[in-house]
Amino acid sequence: MFYRESGDFKTSYSADQQTFPIRLDRHVVYGILAFAFLVVPFLINDYWEKSVLLPFLVWAMAALGLNILTGFCGQVSLGTGGFMAVGAYACYKLMVAFPWLNMFIVVILAGLITAMVGVVFGLPSLRIKGFYLAVATLASQFFLVWLFNKVPWFYNYSASGMISAPERTLFGIPVTGAEAPPWMTYLFCLTLVTIFAFIAHNLVRGRIGRSWMAIRDMDIAAEIIGVPPLKAKLSAFAVSSFYIGMSGAMLFALYLGSAEPNDSFGIAKSFLVLFMIIIGGLGSILGSFLGAAFLTLMPVLLKNIMVGWFGWPADLAAHLELLLIGALIMFFLIVEPHGLAQLWRVTKERLRLWPFPH
């Protein structure tokens, strides 16, 4: 009734395969984007930036990357944290070596470097599948974290073993470092995430995305109808690592400001991103965002409700928060094992017919 596609006719294939085929979807998404770009920067403060918006954007980028590999190409990876570390350290080295380089270019170059590393660690996927591949990628996680701990060149021989982002400006305004205003870091991340979300959608709806999905759904049949498995799998690893590398660079340079391999990029981060895409929906761009929102924003929301509204002690709230998040994850996975994106899809299908059952 409110949400309908009847009457929304398509008269060309180009209109039929556009990004948001249903008019209302299109308007809502463009509305949200306009709000995010034009209104939020004027309202944003330090708290909203550091606790809500930046973590959401950074992890959404990581979830997009892992979703390309796991959700679209069917290759399970537990190396996300390690690849984020590659992105962060590449970003750091680039920032230090080329102080004049535009930050957008630094982040994208960090992504490209991560893509190359990802291809190398993706090579085992040509031989092993499923859980075994997950274990093989786990090796990359431990190896990369070890590497960034042990080789001082990566952290420029700093005494603490940590890397911290020097101040860099964009259009004369600092975008990294302590002086960066919240709206600047926010807009920087938002721009990157928006552009690359559209790019991810373009990739998965075309030839390359189909070759990934064919490998995911039935690899032998895919090869027999003409998908080269080597190219499909390695390109998925490359693109996925590119996204994850960019998210690592953003996490380090814009959100944390300084990083250390064990805490910032440990195995827990790999699992976090994997849970995001499972809860959000494997094989769905929207799912990456929903999953990232669920796991980054829900704890903040719960904490605010319990501590802010009910006035409960903070330690009690912290423990309850873990319990509640766990319970919510189970609830959503039981209601819809295919994730929040599927839940949304089913709701849309119902809404389209409402109030008539058929």
Added chain:
Amino acid sequence: MAELTQDGRKIGDILLEVKNITLAFGGVKALTNISFDIKEGEIRAIIGPNGAGKSSMLNVISGFYHPQQGEVWFRGQKRGPMRPYEVARQGIARTFQNIALFKGMSTLDNLMTGRITQMHTNILWQALWKGPAEREEIAHREKVERIIDFLGIQAIRKTPVGRLPYGLQKRVELGRALAAEAKLLLLDEPMAGMNLEEKEDMCRFILDVNEEFGTTIALIEHDMGVVMDLSDRVVVLDYGKKLADGTPNEVRNDPAVIEAYLGVGH
């Protein structure tokens, strides 16, 4: 060289020839010294009892198995060792005995994947979408829509194939093979598990594909009525050996074939 069939279709030169193929898995010989040819424009059936090596033969042709001995000649050239996707690029498409569709994708995407050997825009244009990638997509979409019309599956265009009933899935799988616009179409039991009506539809599609597009078809099928009606020539396998090769009539009256496969009335 061109000869005409009774119903006026043109049979051309040899399109594919297998020579002295021997395929063994460890000590088990799946195929022993098999030779036969497939001519351009014909419908060639491969029949035989279960475990005779029919599917193995198709797997050899589509490059999935590599025989220990023997050669495959395609369009007058000897084929070197090839990966299956390279064989697909040469123009050989196939369907599978137990449906091998991409279950998470829609009918349309499955068919578009069938055309993947002919799509070439690089990843940067794909990322941009507008421009060459979209133009290529639309050009191929038009071809795929023609196949959708031909098979009468317009209504399920956007349905994920995992939700479709068996008969329709078989049809979509045929569509995916057709989408490749291959020179040679290999069909592995296209009518298995279908009811009479679905079988008749499928027969009609196979004949139409052969007549309208001139596609050469090699098929494996157990329904003898279908095989005898459809095919121009039949090759009979049993225990990995070739029993007979000839027109349906010759094969039907061959004592060895009757003994091994067709059976005698009691």
